[in-house]
Amino acid sequence: MQTTGKKGILKSVLSILTALIFFVGINQLYIGKINEISAAEDYHTWRQMDPRWGNVSMNGTTVAKSGCLITSLSIMAMASDSLDSTALANLGISRIDDFNPGILANAYTNRGGFSYGGSIASWGTIGQIIPQITFVKDANFKSFTQEGIAAEIKAMMDQGLHVIVNVNWHWVYIEGVVGNDIYMIDPASDTVLLYDEYKLSGGNEYWALTCKNPPAPFNPSVTSTTTTTTETATTTTTEVITTTTTPTTTTTEVTTTMTTTSTTAKPTDATTTVMQTGEYFNSGTAEIGIYDSFDCTGDPVSYVVPGGVVNVPEGTGTIGHIAGTDNFAGWIDLSGMAFVKAEMPHEKGDINGDGKIDMYDLGLLGEYLNSLADMPDGVSMLTACEIKAADINGDGRVNSGDVLVYLILVCN
Numbered sequence: 536m537q538t539t540g541k542k543g544i545l546k547s548v549l550s551i552l553t554a555l556i557f558f559v560g561i562n563q564l565y566i567g568k569i570n571e572i573s574a575a576e577d578y579h580t581w582r583q584m585d586p587r588w589g590n591v592s593m594n595g596t597t598v599a600k601s602g603c604l605i606t607s608l609s610i611m612a613m614a615s616d617s618l619d620s621t622a623l624a625n626l627g628i629s630r631i632d633d634f635n636p637g638i639l640a641n642a643y644t645n646r647g648g649f650s651y652g653g654s655i656a657s658w659g660t661i662g663q664i665i666p667q668i669t670f671v672k673d674a675n676f677k678s679f680t681q682e683g684i685a686a687e688i689k690a691m692m693d694q695g696l697h698v699i700v701n702v703n704w705h706w707v708y709i710e711g712v713v714g715n716d717i718y719m720i721d722p723a724s725d726t727v728l729l730y731d732e733y734k735l736s737g738g739n740e741y742w743a744l745t746c747k748n749p750p751a752p753f754n755p756s757v758t759s760t761t762t763t764t765t766e767t768a769t770t771t772t773t774e775v776i777t778t779t780t781t782p783t784t785t786t787t788e789v790t791t792t793m794t795t796t797s798t799t800a801k802p803t804d805a806t807t808t809v810m811q812t813g814e815y816f817n818s819g820t821a822e823i824g825i826y827d828s829f830d831c832t833g834d835p836v837s838y839v840v841p842g843g844v845v846n847v848p849e850g851t852g853t854i855g856h857i858a859g860t861d862n863f864a865g866w867i868d869l870s871g872m873a874f875v876k877a878e879m880p881h882e883k884g885d886i887n888g889d890g891k892i893d894m895y896d897l898g899l900l901g902e903y904l905n906s907l908a909d910m911p912d913g914v915s916m917l918t919a920c921e922i923k924a925a926d927i928n929g930d931g932r933v934n935s936g937d938v939l940v941y942l943i944l945v946c947n
Contacts, residue, residue, distance in 0.1 A: 578613040581606055581636060583722040584887070586898025588637025594649035598640050599902065600842040601653035601820040604706040605643065606722035607699045608661055608668075609636040611708050614720075615697060615746030617667040625664045636722075639664070653820040653841065658742075667747040671696060679737025681730055685715045688741075695749035701740040702733040703873050705818040711753025718755060723818075725889075727755075732876075814875035814918050815855070816844045823872065825865035825911065829854060836865055837911035844875065844915045857913040864913030881924035884941070886917070888924075897941045900925050903933065 583589065583606045589599030598605060612618055618631050626642050628634060643649055648660040658670040678684045688698050689712040698709040700719075707719040707729065717729040726732040817823050817839045824835030831854060839845060845867065847855035857864040884892040886899045899917065903925065906916045917925065925933045927940045 578610050579720055591637040591640045593640055593653035595651045596653040596841055603722045605640050606636040607706045607708040609639045610720050611697050612665055615748045617665050617747040622665040669745045671743045673742055675738050675740050682715045685712050685717050688712050691743055692750045696743045697746055699742040811874050812848055814844055814846050815869055815872040817841050818873040825867050827865055829866050831866055831868050839914050844918050859913035875918055884927040886921050886924050892944055897945055
């Protein structure tokens with residue numbers, strides 16, 4: 536029989552009070568006030584992880600975990616000024632300023648628009664909700680180079696089509712094309728140049744749609760350049776590799792800073808695959824199996840949910856070994872996951888790395904703590920860098936004690 540001293544009782548009470556404050560307070564502030572979030576704030580800043588709508592349900596998942604496409608569609612609706620009185624009625628709101636990704640996700644849910652796991656069940660649902668948007672096609676790029684993909688997107692935009700691209704299991708809205716530079720609004724990051732954040736292998740899926748207005752003429756800001764002064768050495772090196780490779784040469788380069796393989800080749804060329812070691816996250820809408828055999832056959836022993844992160848210290852080809860608490864947590868096929876770029880250390884408490892400690896960070900901490908009981912060994916909802924930042928009280932653990940510090944800092 537175990538006994539609990541006064542210190543343990545106090546700790547338990549503190550945990551309960553903290554949980555109550557967190558779940559009641561945050562839900563009241565954000566989840567219950569989706570309609571009060573103004574679309575007048577720049578839609579360029581909309582992110583699927585925003586706690587104001589991140590917990591909105593999408594048939595077994597949430598906007599935060601799987602809402603990159605629904606967020607991209609919301610951004611497109613605002614960019615094209617497609618919300619008329621019929622759309623507002625269908626969305627259950629009275630003003631355009633009330634619109635946001637959570638509102639659109641609820642409208643999809645009300646029409647059975649999501650299959651289990653958050654995938655959009657029908658291409659035409661967006662037109663049923665917002666009549667001035669019409670789905671045109673779901674296709675794959677014919678090109679396998681940045682130049683070719685940029686040209687395909689530019690041609691569609693010149694025809695008046697809005698384009699949303701699947702960049703390695705994640706959707707982004709394309710705002711413009713200048714030369715070979717593809718500018719995006721990404722529901723998961725503040726990066727604007729697509730190839731600064733994602734390295735497309737070619738043949739990627741895209742959606743093309745018409746809206747009330749065609750894409751507006753695009754003029755990148757003065758500060759938006761192909762390679763900024765804050766780019767890491769790895770990114771700069773990758774750009775050099777891309778621009779110096781000739782069409783007839785198959786080149787496999789491994790950078791020294793991230794052991795990253797950057798391969799440029801025609802689809803029919805033979806290349807050598809070297810696996811990137813480091814953290815990967817499930818950026819799709821379906822769970823990805825973890826296996827106890829190297830060839831990933833048989834029944835999965837556990838799963839990585841959408842948004843889940845794993846650390847892969849070794850592997851071959853697309854198969855990686857997940858590092859767990861006992862140094863082995865299984866094998867996973869990484870072809871359905873996205874590589875986490877090397878991150879600069881975050882300031883203590885700044886989980887999302889935006890330079891401040893606010894409700895966004897508190898929301899991420901809450902989701903992480905809620906997920907601990909359900910996460911299999913070796914899987915997390917935060918990267919190692921984010922977990923270190925979440926330990927705001929510096930005791931080496933991320934728990935309710937950190938929640939209390941966040942509440943004090945954020946709510947004062």
